[in-house]
Each structure stands twice: as structure tokens, then as C-alpha cells.
Amino acid sequence: MSTEEFRNEQQFITGLYARLDDLRDQAERAVRSALAEPGSGLQARLERDVLVAEQSGLLSALNSGENGLCFGRLEFSDGRDHHIGRIGIRQDDPDRTPLVLDWRAEVARPFYLATGHTPMGLRRRRHITTRGREVTALHDEILDLTDTERTGHEGADADAVLLAALDAARTGRMHDIVQTIQAEQDRIIRSPHAGVLVVEGGPGTGKTAVALHRAAYLLYAYRELLAKRGVLIVGPNPAFLGYIGEVLPALGETGVLLATVGELFPGVHATRADRPGAAAVKGRAAMADVLARVVGDRQALPENVPAGSGEDSSVVPEPALEIDHDDYGTLLLDRTMAHEARDRARATGLPHNLARPYFAFRVIDALTEQLADRLGADPYGGPNLLGPDDIAQLGKEIATSAEVHAAIDTLWPPLTPEQLVTDFLADPTYLDAADAELIRRPATETGWTAADIPLLDEAAELLGEDDSARRAAEERERLERIAYAQGVLDLSQGSESYEFEDAENEYLAAHDIIDAERMAERHEEADHRSAAERAAADRTWAFGHVIVDEAQELSAMAWRLLMRRCPTRSMTLVGDPAQTGDEAGCGSWKRILAPYVGNRWELVRLGVNYRTPAEIMDVASAVLRARHPGFEPPRSVRSTGVRPWSRATDDLPAALAEAVRTGTPQEGRLAVIAPRPLHEALTAALPGVRAGAEPDLTHAVVLLDPRQAKGLEFDTVLVVEPADIAPSDLYVALTRATQSLGVLHTGPLPEELGEALVSR
Numbered sequence: 025m026s027t028e029e030f031r032n033e034q035q036f037i038t039g040l041y042a043r044l045d046d047l048r049d050q051a052e053r054a055v056r057s058a059l060a061e062p063g064s065g066l067q068a069r070l071e072r073d074v075l076v077a078e079q080s081g082l083l084s085a086l087n088s089g090e091n092g093l094c095f096g097r098l099e100f101s102d103g104r105d106h107h108i109g110r111i112g113i114r115q116d117d118p119d120r121t122p123l124v125l126d127w128r129a130e131v132a133r134p135f136y137l138a139t140g141h142t143p144m145g146l147r148r149r150r151h152i153t154t155r156g157r158e159v160t161a162l163h164d165e166i167l168d169l170t171d172t173e174r175t176g177h178e179g180a181d182a183d184a185v186l187l188a189a190l191d192a193a194r195t196g197r198m199h200d201i202v203q204t205i206q207a208e209q210d211r212i213i214r215s216p217h218a219g220v221l222v223v224e225g226g227p228g229t230g231k232t233a234v235a236l237h238r239a240a241y242l243l244y245a246y247r248e249l250l251a252k253r254g255v256l257i258v259g260p261n262p263a264f265l266g267y268i269g270e271v272l273p274a275l276g277e278t279g280v281l282l283a284t285v286g287e288l289f290p291g292v293h294a295t296r297a298d299r300p301g302a303a304a305v306k307g308r309a310a311m312a313d314v315l316a317r318v319v320g321d322r323q324a325l326p327e328n329v330p331a332g333s334g335e336d337s338s339v340v341p342e343p344a345l346e347i348d349h350d351d352y353g354t355l356l357l358d359r360t361m362a363h364e365a366r367d368r369a370r371a372t373g374l375p376h377n378l379a380r381p382y383f384a385f386r387v388i389d390a391l392t393e394q395l396a397d398r399l400g401a402d403p404y405g406g407p408n409l410l411g412p413d414d415i416a417q418l419g420k421e422i423a424t425s426a427e428v429h430a431a432i433d434t435l436w437p438p439l440t441p442e443q444l445v446t447d448f449l450a451d452p453t454y455l456d457a458a459d460a461e462l463i464r465r466p467a468t469e470t471g472w473t474a475a476d477i478p479l480l481d482e483a484a485e486l487l488g489e490d491d492s493a494r495r496a497a498e499e500r501e502r503l504e505r506i507a508y509a510q511g512v513l514d515l516s517q518g519s520e521s522y523e524f525e526d527a528e529n530e531y532l533a534a535h536d537i538i539d540a541e542r543m544a545e546r547h548e549e550a551d552h553r554s555a556a557e558r559a560a561a562d563r564t565w566a567f568g569h570v571i572v573d574e575a576q577e578l579s580a581m582a583w584r585l586l587m588r589r590c591p592t593r594s595m596t597l598v599g600d601p602a603q604t605g606d607e608a609g610c611g612s613w614k615r616i617l618a619p620y621v622g623n624r625w626e627l628v629r630l631g632v633n634y635r636t637p638a639e640i641m642d643v644a645s646a647v648l649r650a651r652h653p654g655f656e657p658p659r660s661v662r663s664t665g666v667r668p669w670s671r672a673t674d675d676l677p678a679a680l681a682e683a684v685r686t687g688t689p690q691e692g693r694l695a696v697i698a699p700r701p702l703h704e705a706l707t708a709a710l711p712g713v714r715a716g717a718e719p720d721l722t723h724a725v726v727l728l729d730p731r732q733a734k735g736l737e738f739d740t741v742l743v744v745e746p747a748d749i750a751p752s753d754l755y756v757a758l759t760r761a762t763q764s765l766g767v768l769h770t771g772p773l774p775e776e777l778g779e780a781l782v783s784r
């Protein structure tokens with residue numbers, strides 16, 4: 025081993041961290057002094073806010089570089105020599121020479137793609153492993169095969185760095201993979217941001233890792249566009265989002281919204297669970313039509329014939345609403361009138377609440393006409409005696425009558441999504457009896473389920489938000505801000521000294537470059553939250569890019585919601601149809617995507633399993649092949665030589681306690697995956713175990729049900745009572761371990777599993 029190479033590299037890394045410390049100091053000082061500024065005046069406050077935001081963003085990016093700041097070096101045959109790191113850092117010289125290049129820069133690509141066959145101009149690729157600020161290992165690969173110069177760090181196994189990362193003890197939190205991204209993954213991470221990209225791959229093929237690094241890459245490559253519109257990452261449950269939550273901050277990116285579909289209707293938290301079968305019914309595409317019909321039904325016509333209207337036998341009595349007007353006695357809002365008003369309002373094509381004023385205007389006009397006919401009728405049969413002013417006055421009185429508005433509300437009520445969906449679930453219509461029964465929920469039972477959220481969103485689309493009051497208030501505020509900004513500008517103009525006319529001293533004052541309106545707008549922007557925060561609070565936010573993990577789990581209704589959040593259809597969807605567990609999940613990409621993008625989407629497959637050793641993957645594949653004989657499992661990149669085992673027992677809690685005691689790794693994590701009904705008994709047998717809806721995954725031992733385990737991984741996994749777990753969920757459970765797998769059972773094992781395991 026060449027100690028000189030080692031020393032040189034250490035010297036470089038030490039210098040690099042010194043530069044990082046300097047930059048951090050500068051940014052901290054800038055933030056501190058900006059915050060200490062009294063900031064009088066709009067312009068000063070605006071500048072201060074911008075500076076604080078910029079420097080804080082820079083600080084968090086610099087802090088993210090603390091671990092593994094630099095992890096690679098590229099030496100090109102033409103003499104170029106670059107270090108590669110988590111973030112880019114420049115020297116403090118007039119040219120701002122790069123010290124280390126951001127892994128996302130185009131020049132860094134050969135680090136991930138170059139091979140002996142296609143060296144991409146590289147002579148040597150070096151992996152630098154560090155602990156804190158200390159270099160602990162160097163691995164070199166010579167790509168130019170004519171090169172005879174050796175450093176002594178050429179690894180016998182070029183994949184040593186990758187294998188070390190895969191073998192490392194798990195922490196309960198996902199880590200980034202910037203140091204070891206593989207070529208097939210790199211191509212996906214850097215593919216252009218427009219259009220729909222589907223990434224399919226078996227368990228452990230790095231789909232989640234790729235999706236997260238793609239978000240970081242897109243924010244780097246299309247920063248201007250995406251920082252404004254934000255990136256949304258959708259995951260299957262909050263525990264999973266907690267598990268992946270540290271990856272992007274570690275890559276210096278914080279402006280991404282991570283959410284489950286159940287969190288995408290602002291103001292509503294899904295806290296209830298659906299009963300079995302209900303989510304599948306609620307998730308069907310047909311629910312969109314059902315809800316549209318339900319809204320249509322709320323645009324009603326009068327049903328009852330008023331008492332006494334059949335007295336004149338020459339007139340066919342018509343159903344009508346009787347309106348008792350304080351001043352003018354009874355008015356009749358009859359069916360013909362309501363029908364005509366409804367047709368007019370519907371013809372606008374607007375959502376229910378926004379079409380409502382059109383209905384109301386029409387009804388008011390018709391009632392005014394009715395009243396004018398009655399009051400102005402000439403007893404001698406001549407033309408109406410009322411003039412246009414009288415009729416206009418009558419119209420005003422009708423339009424401001426509480427009784428008239430009550431009648432309009434009866435026929436075309438203003439509705440909220442919550443109200444509409446609550447009423448629908450209490451009395452589900454347009455469904456067959458069995459489906460209706462599955463989703464029926466009395467209006468007195470409050471709280472929402474995750475499958476209700478797409479229904480609420482659909483209802484919100486059908487109803488539209490009548491936001492005229494809010495918009496009027498916003499406009500008032502805006503005008504006030506402009507008036508204030510104008511005052512500020514007038515003052516600054518008034519205080520100009522004569523020196524400003526002197527060409528020598530000429531500089532731009534605020535009023536030269538900005539008018540009051542723009543100044544007010546800029547101040548308003550400076551007040552605003554980050555794109556991710558604003559997006560989280562706004563149901564109609566259109567994201568710049570949407571990434572969906574475990575995409576196979578989403579229902580047709582959930583897709584409708586997500587597509588509304590991404591009108592440009594710039595999306596990355598990752599998933600594995602073989603792992604579909606949710607009863608509402610929609611299996612085929614073609615079926616999911618056809619309604620939105622036809623066949624204009626791209627599919628890429630990942631075929632290497634980085635998580636599960638070959639011995640464990642053999643067992644999991646046996647389970648899947650029993651149902652899908654043609655199934656091709658992903659190829660495991662490593663094997664451990666440890667065969668998965670099974671143990672039959674009469675005393676499950678005791679046997680499990682023993683297996684947990686002997687199986688818990690010194691470092692690393694163990695998960696027990698068991699059907700939910702067993703959890704109470706098993707928790708009692710495992711003191712200190714973390715269980716429940718959102719267990720702390722960083723704890724040494726956790727108890728999960730198979731659905732909770734989706735997307736997660738642990739060093740050791742114990743699967744309990746596999747015969748009681750649905751096959752696709754069992755496949756997921758069996759593929760969660762990075763080192764060892766055991767199965768405990770009281771009854772017989774599923775046949776294919778029994779054959780694949782060694783019994784203990």
C-alpha cells in the first residue's frame with residue numbers, strides 16, 4: 025500500500041474541510057449580522073429576508089457535506105484530475121477554481137458509468153472512504169488498460185466499496201448511495217425531467233434509492249423551475265416517509281414535500297382505518313362518476329304541488345316551492361322556472377359552487393318577473409303598469425330577501441367536499457347493495473380514512489371553491505400594500521439630496537428601479553414560505569415534478585388526485601407489481617397511465633437486488649413462483665452462506681422471545697413481521713419491543729405487520745405464521761432482511777416455503 029498516496033489524499037481532505045469550515049463561518053456570520061440589522065423600511069427588510077433565506081439554504085447544504093464530503097477522484101488520460109463530492113466547493117481564488125465537484129455535475133458522470141470497455145476518457149477512478157475527516161481507505165480502478173502506473177490501492181475486487189455498503193449494519197434510517205450508484209441506476213437518476221418515467225424492479229433493486237437521488241438530481245439540473253414549483257414524493261405510509269426522510273437533507277436538499285396520499289387534502293388528517301374491502305370500492309375509477317351523479321342530485325327541482333293549486337281545474341298544477349315574502353306575500357318558485365335556471369347554470373360547465381350564482385340570478389329574475397306581473401297587472405288588460413325603475417327596485421328586494429335565498433339553497437345548496445362525502449358515505453347511492461354496505465358509515469362517525477382522501481379531492485373538483493370572499497379580501501390587502509409601498513417610495517424620493525444629480529455620485533434609489541406595485545409584490549413574496557410548505561397547504565398546487573414510490577399500491581382514484589397535482593405530467597413512478605398488497609392497487613402501468621398520457625411513457629427495469637442475499641431471495645422467489653410460474657426474480661448481488669430457517673412451535677411467544685434474544689445483532693436492527701391479530705400477545709412476550717401504527721424504526725427490535733414492512737429493511741427478520749399472511753404480503757415480508765431470515769409457525773407452512781427453508 026502506498027502511504028504517500030494516502031498522505032496526499034488526507035492532506036487534500038484536510039484542506040477541503042478547512043475550506044468548508046470557512047464557508048460555514050462566512051454564511052453563519054452573514055445570517056447573524058443580517059438578523060441583527062434593524063431592517064427599517066420595506067426595501068431593507070426585503071433584502072434582509074432574501075439574504076437570510078439564501079445563506080440559510082447555503083448553510084444547510086454545507087452542513088450536509090460534513091459526512092463523506094468527498095468520496096471519489098477522477099483522473100483523465102488528458103491530465104484533468106477532479107475530486108467528486110456530495111456538494112461542489114470552490115477555492116477562495118479569483119477564478120473560484122473547483123476543489124471538489126458536485127456528484128450531479130456532468131463531468132462527474134464517468135465516476136458512475138466508466139468501465140474498462142468504455143472508459144469515457146478516464147485513466148483511473150478512485151473511491152475514497154472516510155470516517156469523519158479521516159481517510160480510512162482508497163480503492164483504485166485502472167480503466168486505461170495500457171497504463172502501467174500502479175498506486176498500490178488497486179482493489180482485487182473493484183466492488184469492495186459497494187459490498188461494504190451493502191453489508192453494513194442497518195440503522196433504521198435509509199442512507200444515500202452517492203458513493204456507489206451503479207450504472208443502470210445512474211441512467212435513471214439523470215434521465216430528462218419531462219414526461220412519465222416508470223421504474224420497475226423487484227425487491228431491493230434500489231428503486232427507492234434511485235427515486236430519491238433522482239429528486240436531488242432534478243433539483244440540481246432544473247433548479248430554477250423546480251425550486252419554484254417544488255417536488256412531491258409520495259410514499260405508502262408515514263413510517264416509510266420517516267425511514268427515507270434523511271436521504272435528501274443529507275444530499276443538501278430540503279425543499280421537497282414528502283407525503284402519503286392520505287396527507288394530500290390540506291386540513292384533513294386520515295386517522296381511521298377502513299374495514300376490509302372498503303378501500304377497494306372507494307378506490308375504483310367508477311367512483312368519479314358516482315360522485316358526479318351525487319353532486320347532480322343536489323341540484324334539485326321542486327317536488328311538491330303547493331296546497332290549493334289544483335282549485336282552478338283549467339290549469340295543470342305544477343310542483344313549486346312556496347316562498348313567504350315578508351312584504352309581497354307568497355311567491356312560487358315552480359318546476360319550469362327551476363328547470364330552466366338549472367339548465368342555464370349547468371351549461372356554464374362550472375363546478376357546482378361556482379355555477380350556483382348563475383342558478384340564483386336566473387331564479388331571482390324569474391321571481392321578479394312573477395312579482396312584477398302580479399303587482400303591475402292592468403285590471404283593464406293593458407300593458408304592465410310598472411316602469412323599468414320600479415321593476416329594478418323589485419329585483420333588488422327579491423335579490424336581498426332571506427326567504428328567496430333559503431329557497432335557492434334548498435334547490436342548489438352550497439356544499440363542502442367534507443359534507444358531500446359524509447352524506448354520500450352515510451347513504452351510498454349508485455353502487456350495488458354489497459358495495460354500498462361495505463363503505464356505509466353513519467354521519468355521526470367522524471374521522472377520515474386514507475381511501476376517503478381521493479374522494480374528498482374529487483368532490484372538491486366537482487364542487488369548486490367559492491373563494492370570491494377570500495379573493496376580495498386579498499385584493500383589498502394588496503391595494504393596501506401598494507398604497508403603503510407608494511408612501512415609502514414617495515418618502516425616499518422626497519429625501520433625495522442634490523448630490524444625486526451629480527453624475528459622479530449617481531446611484532440607483534429604490535424608486536428608480538421599482539414601482540410601488542412591484543415593490544409590494546416583492547415584499548409579499550419575501551414573506552412567503554418555501555415552495556414545499558406552500559404546496560402542503562394548497563390543494564390546487566401544481567408541482568414541478570412528482571415521484572411516487574410503491575406506485576403499484578395506489579388506487580385509480582388516488583391516481584386522479586396525483587395527476588391533478590402534476591398537470592405537466594413530469595413524473596417518476598417506481599414500483600413492483602409483484603409486491604402489490606393493497607386491495608385497491610392497480611397492478612398494470614398501462615391501465616394506470618392510459619387515461620392520462622396514452623402510451624407516451626417510458627418503462628425501465630432494474631434487475632439487481634442489492635438488499636437480499638441470494639439464499640433469502642431463493643426462498644422468497646419460491647413463494648412468488650407458486651402463484652406466478654413465469655416470475656423472474658432479481659439477481660442478488662451477494663450471498664452470505666447463511667440459509668434461512670424455520671421453527672415449528674406450540675408456544676409462539678416463548679419461541680419468538682428466544683429467537684429475538686439470540687438473533688438481535690450487536691449493531692443493526694431486527695424486525696418481527698407478524699399478522700396484526702397476534703401483535704398484542706407478541707408484544708407482551710418481547711419486553712422493550714417497539715410496535716404500533718408508527719414504531720420507532722431506529723430501535724433495535726420492532727414488531728410490524730406485513731403492510732408496515734413495505735419498503736423497509738433490517739439486518740435480521742423473523743416472519744411469524746406465514747400461512748396467515750396473503751401471498752404478495754408474504755413475498756414483501758421475506759425480502760426485508762439484509763443478513764438473515766427465520767420463520768416461526770404453529771400450524772403447517774405453505775408447501776413451497778417448507779421446501780425452501782431448513783428446519784431448526
Ligand SMILES: Nc1ncnc2c1ncn2[C@@H]1O[C@H](COP(=O)(O)OP(=O)(O)OP(=O)(O)O)[C@@H](O)[C@H]1O
Nearest residue numbers: 201204205206227228229230231232233634635735
Ligand atoms: N448503488 C447502491 N449502492 C449501495 N447501496 C445500494 C445501491 N442500490 C441500492 N442500495 C441499497 O439496497 C437497499 C435496497 O434499496 P431500496 O430500498 O431502494 O430498494 P427497493 O427497490 O425500493 O426495494 P423494495 O421494492 O423492496 O422496497 C438499500 O439499503 C439501498 O441503500
